[in-house]
Amino acid sequence: MYAFLLSTVVIFVAELGDKSQLMAMTFATRYKARDVILAxxxxxxxxxxxxVGLGVAIGSSFADYQDTISIVAGIAFLIFAAWTLRGDELTEEEAQKARNSSGMALLAVGTAFFLAELGDKTMLATITLATKEGWFGTWLGSTLGMVAADALAIGVGILLGRQLPEKVIKIGAALAFLVFGLVLIAQGIGWL
Structure with a gap:
């Protein structure tokens, strides 16, 4: 349960202000919100x-080095904090592709999100969490966290017809990553 709750919160925060949220809003202008969320x-x-599979493999391969893994994971979260402040932007070309996707909504949106998430900070954060936490809880939590954040973006986009205040979201998400990173480092050093 701890892995599920932690992963849900961490990935939800990681997704705030991410390019994927902008993609979700863009797809929701073309397709039904339900289809976008399913995809x-x-x-x-x-x-x-x-x-999660990668994270578990890394974690079990280095079981004797859990303190080191905590420190490295903490440093990764500090990097995610900086990455969040730097921000992701949806280029006009990416937005146009999202609007002009042909074929079924589920296939178009699903493929776009699958490709967009490969190597994204939420994927890397999920790998990091899975090195220390249970795989199933991490998988469910990370999936729920990301879908909830993207559903929020779709809902707010539909209700307000404009983007969230990006600067506030970036700062809040970066602070959350900073706190998680510092806690992981403190655990690795033995302070917690």
Whole structure:
């Protein structure tokens, strides 16, 4: 349960202000919100299952080095904090591709999200979490966190018809990553 809750919160925060949220809003202008959310859920579940598999393999291979893994994971989260402040932007070309995707909504959105998430900070954060936490809880939590954040973006985009205040979201998400990173480092050093 701890892995599920931690992963849900961490990935939800990681997704705030991410390019994927902008993609979700863009797709929701073309397709039904329900179809966009279903496609996001399927793509996220697949990517995060692979991420968790990588994280578990890394964690079990280095079981004797859990303190080191905590410190490295903490440093990774500090990097994610900086990455979040730097921000992701959806280029006009990417937005146009999202609007002009042909074929079924589920296939178009699912494929776009699957490809967009490969190597993204949420994938890397999921791998990092899975090195120390249970794989199933991490997988479900990371998937739920990402889908919830993207559903929030779709809902807010539909209700308000404009983007979230990006600067506030970036700062809040970066602070959350900073706190998680410092806690992991403190655990690795033995302070917690």
């Amino acid at each position: 996001i859920t399927a793509a996220t579940a697949i990517v995060h299952l692979a991420s």
